[in-house]
Amino acid sequence: MPTPSGSSPHRWRFFRAGGLDQVRLETGADLAHLDQLDPKLWVALACPVKGLDFDEQTLALIDTDNDGRVRAPELLAALGFCRDALKSLDPLVAGSDTLRLDALDEAKPAGKAALASARRVLESIDKADSATIGLAQVVDTRALSTNTRFNGDSIVTAKTAATPELEKLIGEIVAALGGEEDRSGAPGVSQAKLDAFFAELNELEAWSKKAEESAAELLPLGDKTAAAAAAFAAVQAKVDDYFTRCRLAAFDPRAQAPLNRAEAEYAAIADKTLSCAADEVASFPLARVEPGRPLPLVEEVNPGWSARMAALTADAVAPLLGEGQRALTEGQWEELRGKLA
Structure with missing residues (x-):
């Protein structure tokens, strides 16, 4: 709590303006004893934080209840703080944005704390030998925090x-x-x-x-599971397409011929120079479509997919379903899906 200015009366000087006698605030002593001035002699007991020819940040700090107005008790409290920290309030009258460190009163707790804070600020900006501290140095929190290990921001x-x-x-x-x-x-x-x-x-x-507890379920082939899953994923859509075509052929025998693609489509690419990597080859069904037919793994496989089917057989079918598999039923395909997809 700020200490009162004391019981000794202060001699005020007045001037007349606008038909009113108004007190002159000319010295630090005037400000230090403002709590002794009869409120009836105050021209105003409150003022807005914004819209005045006065630094808004300073007024906002004085406005302790944050209601947007500075009232007389708040102004007196601010002056009381200054009175407790400074040897004299004359620096306030000077209107400078710098303060000499020797103006702070080390004999008072508030002054001692303020002086310690000022020195920490100056040290943090590499001006420890400075005899003054400025407003810009105090409000630049980024510069103050740069060389400070703990700055109180919870980060x-x-x-x-x-x-x-x-x-x-x-x-x-x-x-x-x-x-x-x-x-x-x-x-x-x-x-x-x-x-x-x-x-x-x-x-x-x-x-x-x-x-780790479910390794056998999640990694059925141990460190080889990734290769098996990759081989499965490489042909998954095409194998699904094959078994779907076989189901359609079983549903309606008339669908079997068109599901195997028309002879004219083969004729359309017959005069081209073909390779197993050609998109035209890979676009045909994976194998000949028949109702309920297992998927061949070796013979009678679309040559555009033979290499990928060989990888599926070696990396997934043989280790999970057994060696020697030459064809894959739809049920076995779903079994693979359950283990690898």
């Missing part, structure tokens, strides 16, 4: 870390979830970001543990 950056391990962890969190800028503009993490990171780590650990 932990790499430079905050006490060990290389913690510095690495903060970097990993920023890389994984994105960083949040602290007052100095450096990327860091908040408590919420830290909690989210470790929550995701716990989920990953639980998933990994479940994967």
